[in-house]
Amino acid sequence: MGAALSLLDIGLTSHLQRQIWQGSPINDPDSNIISSGFRTLDLALPGAGWMPGTVTELLIEESGVGEIRLLAHMLRELTVGKDRSVIFIAPPWKPNLAAFRAMKIAVDKLVWVKAPEDQVLWAAEQSLKQEGIGAVLIWLPQVRPEALRRLQVAAQEARSLAFLFRPLKAARQSSAAPLRMVCKPILPASAPTMNRREWMQAVMLEIDIIKRRGPLLGKPLQLSLPLQMPALPEHIRRAHQARKAREVKHVVDSGDIAAFIARSSQAALDALGIGEFDLAWSDIDVE
Structure with a gap:
């Protein structure tokens, strides 16, 4: 019997080559x-x-x-x-x-x-x-x-x-x-x-x-x-370790909420100013 013909020896298109898998089953x-x-x-x-x-x-x-x-x-x-x-x-x-x-x-x-x-x-x-x-x-x-x-x-x-x-x-x-x-x-x-x-x-x-x-x-x-926590203002992040030392029985301190809202509002205004929301996120509902 003649020698086996390797698939790689014939002129396959790049599309067909992508359909062929050879080698290790994992890596x-x-x-x-x-x-x-x-x-x-x-x-x-x-x-x-x-x-x-x-x-x-x-x-x-x-x-x-x-x-x-x-x-x-x-x-x-x-x-x-x-x-x-x-x-x-x-x-x-x-x-x-x-x-x-x-x-x-x-x-x-x-x-x-x-x-x-x-x-x-x-x-x-x-x-x-x-x-x-x-x-x-x-x-x-x-x-x-x-x-x-x-x-x-x-x-x-x-x-x-x-x-x-x-x-x-x-x-x-x-x-x-x-x-x-x-x-x-x-x-x-x-x-x-x-x-x-x-x-x-x-x-x-x-x-x-x-x-x-x-x-x-x-x-x-x-x-x-x-x-990840960088969405919070820098001074809030710096205080995070200090807050861990005391028992906190609620999700977010009231000071965090105020600072987060202020930062988020400014970020939204900045984004609107550069037209960012006119790109991929223009369909986001405004609450």
């Missing part, structure tokens, strides 16, 4: 892969980071367990390092510009799309087709298997990242997403005696990778996701 080098910012998580992810052209399902108990802080390094790298846009489709909360700035994410590269549930996946597919898109974040409680397959094809063709947030019960359902992760908060033992700020500083995130290319994860990972 293939790829210059487009973006680190998660957590070494232990990178070691568990195929390619040692978030891989473009892949839908990642994040299965969470409820919104706010730390899923955005988990993706903060990726969001910063895309919007600042690579000058690419990130689209948020149907998030269950109003995006907080101050929080994104605190994480050093370029807010002018973030786009918030409000869409009814029956149009979320269509909006996601259309977003992935646009030039300059680095990632699309999608919140959708229910999705049909065939729709999820279309989303994976769209992400693969666009070579962009796609993150799909779904409830924990979806873990029992089949999925075309190549990467699926169950994310649960780990409460500190002293949680009942903590105020909310202390609680969010101490809470950790348990990540169980239930589907990935290669063998399953031996045991869940535990990541620390400290809360």
